[in-house]
Amino acid sequence: MKKIIIIGAGMAGLTAGAYLAQAGHKVEIFEQFPKIGGVTATLSKEGFSWDLGPMLIQDFRRDEPAGKILEDLGIYDKVQFLQSDRGLVMPEFDLWKPEKYNGRYWRRDKLIGLFPSESENLIKYYQFREKVQNLMAISRRIETATGISKLLLQLRLFFLFQRVKDKRAMSAAQLMDEFFKDDAIKGVFLGLLADFVTKPSEFPALGIPIINNENAFDIRVPLQVTSAGPRPSYQYILGGMEKLVSAFEEYILAHGGKININSPVDSLMIQKNQVQGIRLNNGTEIKADIILASGGAKEFFFNVVGRDNLPPTFVDKIIDIPLMESVHMIHLGIDLDPRKFQRAALCYYIGTNDVEGAVVRCREGVYHEGKDGFLIYVPSLHSPEMAPDGKFAMTIYTIAPNKLDSGTWTERREEFSEKLLVETEKIIPNLREHILVKEIMTPADFRTRTYQSHHAFGGRAPIMGKSGAPHKTPIEGLWFIGSQSDKTAGGLPGTMLHSKIVSKELLKTFL
Ligand SMILES: Cc1cc2nc3c(=O)[nH]c(=O)nc-3n(C[C@H](O)[C@H](O)[C@H](O)COP(=O)(O)OP(=O)(O)OC[C@H]3O[C@@H](n4cnc5c(N)ncnc54)[C@H](O)[C@@H]3O)c2cc1C
Numbered sequence: 268m269k270k271i272i273i274i275g276a277g278m279a280g281l282t283a284g285a286y287l288a289q290a291g292h293k294v295e296i297f298e299q300f301p302k303i304g305g306v307t308a309t310l311s312k313e314g315f316s317w318d319l320g321p322m323l324i325q326d327f328r329r330d331e332p333a334g335k336i337l338e339d340l341g342i343y344d345k346v347q348f349l350q351s352d353r354g355l356v357m358p359e360f361d362l363w364k365p366e367k368y369n370g371r372y373w374r375r376d377k378l379i380g381l382f383p384s385e386s387e388n389l390i391k392y393y394q395f396r397e398k399v400q401n402l403m404a405i406s407r408r409i410e411t412a413t414g415i416s417k418l419l420l421q422l423r424l425f426f427l428f429q430r431v432k433d434k435r436a437m438s439a440a441q442l443m444d445e446f447f448k449d450d451a452i453k454g455v456f457l458g459l460l461a462d463f464v465t466k467p468s469e470f471p472a473l474g475i476p477i478i479n480n481e482n483a484f485d486i487r488v489p490l491q492v493t494s495a496g497p498r499p500s501y502q503y504i505l506g507g508m509e510k511l512v513s514a515f516e517e518y519i520l521a522h523g524g525k526i527n528i529n530s531p532v533d534s535l536m537i538q539k540n541q542v543q544g545i546r547l548n549n550g551t552e553i554k555a556d557i558i559l560a561s562g563g564a565k566e567f568f569f570n571v572v573g574r575d576n577l578p579p580t581f582v583d584k585i586i587d588i589p590l591m592e593s594v595h596m597i598h599l600g601i602d603l604d605p606r607k608f609q610r611a612a613l614c615y616y617i618g619t620n621d622v623e624g625a626v627v628r629c630r631e632g633v634y635h636e637g638k639d640g641f642l643i644y645v646p647s648l649h650s651p652e653m654a655p656d657g658k659f660a661m662t663i664y665t666i667a668p669n670k671l672d673s674g675t676w677t678e679r680r681e682e683f684s685e686k687l688l689v690e691t692e693k694i695i696p697n698l699r700e701h702i703l704v705k706e707i708m709t710p711a712d713f714r715t716r717t718y719q720s721h722h723a724f725g726g727r728a729p730i731m732g733k734s735g736a737p738h739k740t741p742i743e744g745l746w747f748i749g750s751q752s753d754k755t756a757g758g759l760p761g762t763m764l765h766s767k768i769v770s771k772e773l774l775k776t777f778l
Contacts, residue, residue, distance in 0.1 A: 268292055269777065272545055272553065274532045274571075275561035277305025277717075278759060279749035281515040282766035283559050285340050288522035290774050295524065295553070297545065299531035299718045303516060305561075306717065306724075307759060309507035313704050315600035315660045316653040318508045319716075320724075322644050322662075323353050323483070323613050326760035327502045332407065333760035336767055337514070345514040347505040349649050352486045354614030356694075357458070359451055363610065364485040371481060371488045382449055392446045392456075396476035397493075398431050403477055404496035427495075434472045438731065440623065442472035454620030455479075461617075461639060462666055462725075463757075464592040466626045469730040503612065503649050531718065532560075535745070537576055542744040557773065561749030563719035564588050564727075564736035572742070581741050588751060589730045590723035592629050593710030595667035595676075597684050600704030601659050605645050608695045612648040616640055616694060632672030636683060637690030641665035658703065663691050669710050669721050676709035683709075725757055726750025738769045746773060 269292045273280045276298035288294045302308060306320030326333040327348055337343040355362040360381055362374055369376065375393045379386040405424045412420050434442060439460065443453040457467045459478050481488045483501050490497040504510050516526060536543040536552060544554035560567050568577060568585045577585075618640040619625050625639045644662045647654035654660040665687065671679065684707045692698050713722040727735040727750065735753040738746055748766045750757070755765040 269556040270554065271295070271557045271559065272297065272555035273559045273561070274545070274567070275305065275718075275749065276300075276303035276526055276528070277561055277749065277762075278307045278512070278515070279561040279752075279762045279766045280305075280559070281512065281519065282336060282763045283748055283770045284519045284524055284526075285515050285522075286767060286770035287559075287774070288519050288524040289340060290770075293523065294519060295555075296519070296526045297530040297532050297547070297553075298526065298528050300716055301528050303526060303528060304509060304512035306713070307508045307512055309509035310598060310706060312598075312706060313600060314655040315598070315658070315704050316507050316646070317598040317660050317662050317706070318644075318646055319596075319708070321508060321759045322646075323351060323501045323503060324759050325480075325483075325499045325501055327504075328500045330497075331499065331760075332410070332764045335411075336763055339767075340515075340518055342514045342518055345517070346510050348502040349505055350486055350500055350502050351612065351649065352482065352484055352501060354609065354611050355455070355458075355484060356614060356616045357451065357455060358618060358620060362455065362484065363614075364487070368485070368487045371492060374481060374484060378452060378455065382452055385447055385449055385452055388446050388448070389452070395431065395434075395446075396479070398427060399473055399476040400480070400498055401493055401495035402427050402431065404493070404498055408496045423495075431473065437472035438468050439470040439472055439475050440467035442475055443467065450620045454617060454622065457620075457622045458615070458617040458640070461619075461622050461625045461629075463729060464626055464629055464666060465728045465730055466623050468623060469728075471729075471731050474729065503646070505650050507646065507650065507653060532571055535572055535576075535742075537572075537742060540576075540741075540743055542742055555744075557744050557746070559746045559748055559769070559773075561747070562717060562751075563721065563723070564747065564751040565721070566719055567747070568736065568740075572740075572745070576742065578741050581737075584734075585736055587733065588735055589728040589733045590721055590751070591725050591728045593667055593669045593713050593722040594664050594708075594724045595634070595683060595687060595710065596662060596664040596708040597687060598704075598706040598708070599661045599663070599698075599702050600654065601661055601698070601701045602657070602703055603659070603695070603698065603701035605643070605659055605661060605695060606648070609643055609645070612646065613642065613644045615642045618690075629666060629668050632668045632670055634667050634671060634683060635665070636686040637665055639665075641687065641690065643691065643694065663687060666724070667710055669714075669723070676711040680707055680709045680711075723751070726755065726762070727752075727757075729757055738765070738772075 273296040308319045533548040647660040
């Protein structure tokens with residue numbers, strides 16, 4: 268039995284904590300904030316509740332990677348999921364799912380109707396995306412396959428890969444230029460990259476079909492359309508994301524683990540390149556055999572571990588980690604039924620087709636004030652208990668620079684929130700007259716919540732040729748997990764899956 272300390276009670280720390288406690292080790296988690304969950308949390312005020320981070324999440328069906336984590340721990344039934352989809356509105360047209368289902372290519376066909384001169388290009392692009400989706404489906408199956416069936420899947424993967432190999436080194440921007448002429452179509456498939464604050468010229472081409480899964484836009488698109496295997500599904504967590512956090516908390520406590528809040532880890536105790544324990548900011552020292560840290564990689568390795576304890580090559584790796592930017596969020600309690608203006612709980616409103624320019628400006632600290640796009644999420648539509656009877660809980664959020672080029676988020680929070688509401692009123696007229704409760708969250712609030720000096724909403728940016736912080740560090744007994752670590756595939760499921768993989772790898776080292 269080892270004493271294992273985990274720094275950070277976000278979903279990365281909680282997932283690792285659950286697996287390590289399950290294996291019989293003594294787990295103790297230290298969280299600097301008064302609440303656990305990190306950005307996977309639910310905020311409540313005056314009868315309204317809103318989710319802070321993830322909203323419509325991928326891969327949580329029982330047989331999918333994140334769902335399997337809950338199954339491994341026997342807590343799947345503690346959380347209620349609702350499979351769903353979201354809307355997409357572009358600057359010049361919308362891609363809301365049609366009332367009558369027109370088959371799994373309805374988005375392609377609608378685009379053909381709008382851009383007839385691109386019809387052949389759209390058909391070719393959708394053929395390419397089918398191949399990539401099949402590749403992904405097979406690789407997901409390989410993860411759990413064994414013996415001969417694993418070998419056969421690997422062979423199939425190899426042959427299928429040959430059919431898209433020519434695009435392996437291409438960027439998303441090059442891919443779109445190869446298929447399409449019209450920027451408005453390119454914008455449909457590139458729009459989500461603005462959310463990742465990643466330029467299309469930096470993002471891998473093969474990632475484009477993966478982030479534009481058709482099921483995300485219409486739940487009626489079957490998950491399994493070929494023998495390659497099922498494609499990812501999308502779910503809401505009923506009652507808010509905190510239900511997921513509570514299920515993990517209960518599990519860890521029931522397995523002898525301990526979770527400490529209001530406990531910022533200030534430094535590590537290290538002797539002869541081996542971790543000995545942690546030191547809290549009140550000076551308390553706690554010994555441990557193993558430490559797993561999550562949160563900001565630069566903040567952790569430079570402020571908590573200290574550059575002097577790390578080899579220069581490792582320091583360079585950490586400096587080189589590309590980060591996403593932050594978010595500006597307004598949570599509202601309203602007495603207006605938003606369904607008149609938005610027909611589903613979640614919709615992305617893309618304001619520009621120039622994703623490359625939007626990302627450059629955001630990284631330079633220039634806030635778009637909602638003009639480049641935002642999303643509107645109404646969790647009380649799927650979870651009525653998140654608002655009082657007849658009222659609605661609504662979140663409006665958009666990508667925003669961690670630091671502004673002019674002024675600070677604290678100084679400009681009201682001004683920018685008013686401007687974002689003005690943009691939102693283009694979708695929901697007179698929204699401001701129906702506000703009963705308002706909670707603003709700026710990047711400054713997210714920095715406090717996550718203990719980061721650079722809040723990166725989804726962690727490391729998925730840029731070709733770049734990586735996150737290595738999960739195995741040069742210090743014996745010190746491991747790194749979370750949304751800024753090396754192998755995480757991003758988002759909530761990717762972060763949780765990475766914690767599972769690292770925990771299993773760590774457990775093997777004890778044998
Ligand atoms: C607005 C928003 C929307 C999102 N939308 C989606 C989505 O739709 N789908 C999706 O899949 N993902 C989404 N994500 C991303 C996803 O939520 C994150 O990738 C994931 O939750 C990260 O988990 P984590 O544990 O790595 O980090 P965090 O949740 O940030 O947790 C890290 C924790 O470590 C603590 N900590 C850090 N340093 C210390 C220290 N020294 N001492 C003590 N505690 C410390 C922090 O306080 C924090 O609680 C979204 C994120 C945000 C912010």
